[in-house]
């Protein structure tokens with residue numbers, strides 16, 4: 563870090579300094595959102611029109627990534643089909659600015675080969691592999707949960723990545739949580755048992771705009787029931803072009819015992835009054851609140867998950883993360899062996915950047931020792 567590299571004038575190749583005094587500087591697109599050697603940016607809508615930028619890539623439809631995007635946006639946006647559907651429906655950006663790209667298919671964008679790869683985050687979330695005419699490969703993970711299946715992505719096989727723009731949300735060994743399938747199996751098991759024990763159980767799953775759908779769809783499939791969603795949530799789910807959505811989602815709360823509610827409605831009092839609206843059909847609530855890693859919910863195995871109970875309302879916080887755990891991130895980086903890593907999350911303070919830099923160096927030397935050991939064998 564620290565050296566200066568200009569990109570269409572003005573941009574420097576160093577992280578902005580925090581805590582400076584005086585008038586606030588105009589929001590300038592930081593270097594880690596720009597793809598050097600191109601005129602592309604990733605997830606950089608909050609900086610308005612960026613001078614010299616010709617293509618705005620959007621990794622997925624979470625607010626902190628599309629913030630600043632409005633129906634008045636007048637530049638080319640590249641993303642997955644699902645994310646383009648969401649941008650069109652929820653933000654009303656005009657069709658002519660939206661360029662949906664297929665997955666796993668190298669596409670030419672202004673002379674740069676761009677391949678979208680499934681990011682295992684929320685629906686529509688992708689990683690971008692940029693392959694430049696000079697032979698440099700840059701991979702931007704967007705938000706992702708690394709998975710061993712990514713090691714079999716044809717686009718990454720034998721691909722020498724120069725710069726990895728890495729989702730470093732949980733880049734610390736303290737961040738350990740169970741695999742998604744383990745958490746889903748746990749929730750399904752609890753739900754099935756609750757319904758067997760009391761057929762008048764109403765099941766509620768908390769949800770944000772998009773993400774964590776796998777939890778409630780798995781419960782629906784296991785119980786053989788539909789999923790009731792609010793009108794707003796259904797509009798969002800309709801953008802996913804998914805057979806499961808068409809088959810399972812309903813607006814009629816009387817039609818199914820499984821309801822999806824906004825996360826903010828999972829407080830005991832809210833659930834209590836929600837249940838009142840469904841008596842006498844149901845007389846108790848079992849709720850699941852999928853969270854990422856939290857201090858209150860720092861379990862590395864599902865065996866340690868404990869519910870909170872209040873009368874006939876039971877709430878399970880479940881550690882369902884859509885970001886990589888530390889060990890998953892480490893394995894992905896050691897598989898990819900990038901020449902350089904740029905953290906895209908928690909990169910605001912010199913202290914946390916330094917800590918991550920140390921971790922990356924450790925992974926690198928460990929990885930080299932391992933490959934040397936396997937070479938010697």
Ligand SMILES: [Zn+2]
Nearest residue numbers: 622624683705
């Ligand atoms: Zn996200």
